[in-house]
Amino acid sequence: MATARELAEQHGWDAVTTRQLAERIEYSQPVLYSHFRGKREIIGAVALDGATEMAAALRAATAAAAGPRARVTALARAYLDFAARNPAVYDAMFQLDGGLAFAHEDTPPPLKDAFAALLETLAEVAGDGVHPGLFTELFWAALHGLATLTRAGRLPPEYAEHRVELLVDRLAVL
Amino acid sequence: MATARELAEQHGWDAVTTRQLAERIEYSQPVLYSHFRGKREIIGAVALDGATEMAAALRAATAAAAGPRARVTALARAYLDFAARNPAVYDAMFQLDGGLAFAHEDTPPPLKDAFAALLETLAEVAGDGVHPGLFTELFWAALHGLATLTRAGRLPPEYAEHRVELLVDRLAVL
DNA sequence: AGCAGATGCTAGCACTGCTAGACATCCGAG
DNA sequence: CTCGGATGTCTAGCAGTGCTAGCATCTGCT
Numbered sequence A, B: 001m002a003t004a005r006e007l008a009e010q011h012g013w014d015a016v017t018t019r020q021l022a023e024r025i026e027y028s029q030p031v032l033y034s035h036f037r038g039k040r041e042i043i044g045a046v047a048l049d050g051a052t053e054m055a056a057a058l059r060a061a062t063a064a065a066a067g068p069r070a071r072v073t074a075l076a077r078a079y080l081d082f083a084a085r086n087p088a089v090y091d092a093m094f095q096l097d098g099g100l101a102f103a104h105e106d107t108p109p110p111l112k113d114a115f116a117a118l119l120e121t122l123a124e125v126a127g128d129g130v131h132p133g134l135f136t137e138l139f140w141a142a143l144h145g146l147a148t149l150t151r152a153g154r155l156p157p158e159y160a161e162h163r164v165e166l167l168v169d170r171l172a173v174l
Numbered sequence C: 001a002g003c004a005g006a007t008g009c010t011a012g013c014a015c016t017g018c019t020a021g022a023c024a025t026c027c028g029a030g
Numbered sequence D: 001c002t003c004g005g006a007t008g009t010c011t012a013g014c015a016g017t018g019c020t021a022g023c024a025t026c027t028g029c030t
Helices: A002-011 A018-024 A039-063 A068-085 A087-095 A109-125 A132-151 A157-171 B002-011 B018-024 B039-063 B068-085 B087-095 B109-125 B132-151 B157-171
Strands: none
Touching (some): A039 A087, A068 A087, A068 A109, A068 A132, A068 A157, A132 B132, A157 B157, B002 B018, B002 B039, B002 B087, B039 B068, B039 B087, B039 B109, B068 B087, B068 B109, B068 B132, B068 B157, B109 B132
């Protein structure tokens, strides 16, 4: 898993072939298949790992901020920062097919927890009469859009900070 | 191009192999390479085609609505509707690597025009002192996040409409 | 009639994820 | 002290991928 993640961050997921991976861990290919059902499951494992890490990063960022507005801003920045610093892991979580279930009762705990980390901070700024879960989904979608479009070169990176401020200003009810 | 799009919509982009494609158009593989430099360019061509179509769909939706609020809501619905109805084309535009340039001066006209279609309607609700382009980028990112996360099964589809309403309520200044 | 360019094909390369079957090695029962 | 089975690993190979080199054929101009 660690090697897959490392390889993906260095040369992109395209470079993470079973042969490359096997060579790096100094085993032959079939050994991989006695630990994972296939490449998809390797991606899924990296994704779960990343989800745990992201949840921790989000909580650390919000804990260090005082007041609802500062917390939400810190949350958004931490999210986008995580996506920018760990593009391969972010891809494994949300872009690639890791065979993971979302928004079901059988969603793996790390994923649920990452969503919970968002919810904890966002619930207090959802506004009256707005379901916190729904608000979190919307806020998350906006962050996800910013993260993916920016990294894919679809949005110029210069004004990233302005977009975050606008996002918090408009979405959060303070 | 039409065959590639058809095949992608029916069985996903994974099924769009040069062999499959060649067989469907009743030619051999190498013929594809005398029209396109590679598979990437085929995806790019489908993407450009889709961008033109999307721009038209967005303009048609907003033209039929009266008042800023109705226009923005119609725009958002039309965008998400397009993504839901043409998942393969949407993927070609924003998810896959079609070798297209974004946010540069050499961005292909259809892509610029699709962004312009968003800008036309969103500029009037950006709010005072907010750059219309920046606002459009943020709104677009939110829509993109909703579209991709919903289709990937990351967001439950039941409350899609509520999310759109919340998005318009919060982001647009009316 | 003969040539040139366009147009298409067959065959093949290097790569992908994945698997069957053989081979070693070790551990515990008799 | 032997030996059967479990365990772990490997080599070799399959079917499929994007892409290309090189050869055939057909068309239209001179």
